[in-house]
Amino acid sequence: MATGEDYERVRRDIPQHIKVSVLLAHKYQDGETNPTGWWMSEKYDGVRAYWNGRCFYSRSGNAFYAPSWFTEDLPKDMDLDGELFVGRKKFQSIASIVKKSEPQLWEKVRYYVFDAPHLEEQPFETRMKAIKDYFDKAKPGYAKFVVHEKCTGSDHVDKELKRIIDLGGEGLMIREPGSKYERKRSKTLLKIKKFHEAEALVIGYEPSKSNKDLTGALKVQMANGKEFKVGTGLSKKDRKSPPKVETIITYKFQEYTNSGKPRFPTYVGIRIDMTEPKDAEGVVTEATDD
Template sequence: MPDIEDGETVEIKGSAKDPYQLRNVGGVYSCTCPAWRNQSTAIERRTCKHLRQYCGEDAEKARLGGELPTSASRPRRTANSNSTTPTGMGSSDSGNAVSGPPILLAHSWTSDIDLTGWWMSEKLDGVRAYWDGEKFVSRQGNVYHAPDWFIEDLPRDVHLDGELWLSRKGFQRAVSIVRRQDKSDHWKEITYLVFDAPKIDDVFEARMAFVSQLLDESQPKYARPHTHERCKGTDHLREELARVEELGGEGLMLRKPSSKYEIGRSFSLLKVKSMHDAEARVIEHLPGTGKHQGRLGALSVELANGIKFSIGTGFSDAERNNPPPIGSVVTFRYQELSDRGVPRFPAYVRMRTDIEHVPAIVERETAAVSNAVQLAEAVPAGTAVATKPRMFEFSEGTSNKFWEVVLQGSSVTVRFGKIGTAGMTKPKSFPTDQAAKKYYDDLIVEKIGKGYCEVGGT
C-alpha cells in the first residue's frame, strides 16, 4: 500500500461531493473528513477509514502502536466528577490517570537579574524527557516508547533530566519520531542530551560532574551531556544569544551557580530569548495572493482568552501547501503584546502535537486587557489610528527576508530582517498625515517591484 510522504497531500473519494484530503505534516496524518475532525484524541493518535483505505490497515496499526480504535473517541467522564477528559490524553497505557515527573521548570529572564557567573547553555528545540531508570517519560507523564537498542546503555539506577533532540529547527520531526509507538529505526536520528540528575542531592556543578563521569564511563551511543559555559556578563550573554539564534537555535538557558534541583518553576533556571513563544488554535485558513496564490496566505488563530489574529509569515513552502489542520494547536513567535493583548509581529514556528488545549499567555496579558480601556479613554477624538501591519517576504536562494510597514498618522514604522528573527525597527515622522501616507504607499510599491510578496499581517 502507498504511504503519504511528509508534506504531501493526496485526495481520496468519500461520501461527500468533493474528495477528502489526506495529509502528513511532520509525521502527523490527518483527513478532512468529519470522522477524523470530530475525534477527541490527540491528533497524532487519530485515524479514519480513508487513511486505513489508502495506507493499509497494517500500516495504520503500526503507526498507532499496534491497535486501531473501533470508533471515533469521545470525551469520557471521570469518576466522581462532572468533568470530561479526552480519551488517550493524560493517561497511562493501562488507562489510569498519571501525573508528570517531578521536574524543574524555568522562568523568563528579566534584565534586572545579573547573570554573571551563571551556567549558560543552548535552549534545545527538542522534546523534554525524564529518564526514570527504565523508560523516558514526558512532562505530562506519558511514556516515550524508545527502542531497546536506544536505551540499552543508559544507567538503570539513576534518574536523568534531558531532551530528546534531533537538530535545530528539527522539533516537529523529533516529535513525530518519539511519540510513535512502533519503536522505529528513525530513533537513530535522536540524541538524548542530559542537563541534570534530579535525584542527586547536591549543587548543580556537582550534579553535572556526576552526569559527565557517568556517561563517560558507560559510553551510551545515543546520549551525551549537554554543554554549559560560564556567563561572563551581559555582553557575553547577548553575543552568545545572537550566535545561537543565527544558527537557528531557540535561545539560551541559564542555571544559577551552586543551586539545588527544585521541583516546579524556579528562578534558579532562566530562559533567555529575543522573542517570545506562545500557542494558539487554528480557526481558519486564509488564501494567499501573488506568489502564494492557490495556497495558504495566513492562519487565522485564537488565543486562550478569545483574542483572534492572523499569522502570515514563518511558513515554509511545504507548510503553505499543507497547513496545520483547522482545530490544531500551533506555536508562534512574537515580539510583544500590544496594549489590547494582541501579539505583535507573530511568525509561525510549528504545529503542536503534544498538547490539546491552548495555554494562556502569562506575559503582560492581564495588564494588556486592563490597559485597553485606559488607552481608549486617553486617545482624543480625531486622533489618527494605526493601519494594520502589512507583512512582505522575499525568498531567493539562501536569502529569506521579511519587511513590515505600519502607518500611524504622520509617522511610518518599518521592521525588517531575516525570517525567524526579531529584525530591526525604524520609525520616520512627517510634517503631515498626507506626506506619511504617500511615503507609506511608495515604500510598498518599491518593495513589490524588488520581488517582495505580501503574506498577511496582524
C-alpha cells in the first residue's frame, strides 16, 4: 500500500483539471420509450468518475486523486466511465472521501465500471465486452464490472426498480442496444428513479428549534430563483457543521407544489462537480401548497 509521500507525488504529477465530456442520461418517462431489449442496471448513488488511464476525473474535469494501490491494476490504455461507490445510501461518505487527502479512506471505495468512452463509435455491446475481457484478465482489486440485464418490458422495469429501492438503492439505468457513446445528454441512456433529483444553492440557515447551536434546515435557492428550506436528511454532523453558503447541494423530492417549489425535499449531499444550481426536468406539478 502506498505511503502518504507516494500519494502526494501522485497529486503533484497529475493535472488537477482536464477537459472531459461524458454520456449523460435523460429521464425515463412511462409510455414514451419501450424498454424491451434495452440493457438495464442499477443506478449507483456514488460520484461519477472518468478514468483516463492515469487519474479519475469528475464529469466537469476535476481530478479525484486516488492512491496508487487503488488504481495500479486499472488499464493504462483504456478510458473507463463509472461510479466511485461505498454503498447504498452513502453518497455523503463517498463525496467526502474524494475531496480529502486521506488515502486510507479509499479502502472503503469501489469503482463500478459501466462504459468505455474511448470506444465511442462502437456499439454498447462491444464496449462492454472490451471491459469484461480486461476485468477477466486483470481482476482489479478495487473495481467492479457492472453487469447489465436485458430488459423484457415495462413490467420487468417496475419489478427491478422495486427490488433496488427495497434494497436501499437509488434506481435504474437503461441503455439502448447498439448505441454509441455520445459525449452529451442522450436519449439512448435513461435514468429511472422513484424520486426527482436537483441541485440548489445554499443561501443561509434556519436554527434548530430544540438547539439553537444546531442547524434545523438549509435555506436554498433553485436555478429559477425560487427559495425553500431543506431539513430532512441532514445528519448530526451536518447540523453541527452545515454546507457553507454558496455551496451547491443535491436534494431529492416527490413533485412540485402549485407554487413550483419541491414537495418533501430531502438533503442528499454536497455536489462537488457543479458550480451552479440545476432544477429537475420533466417534473409534473401534482401537489398543492401546504
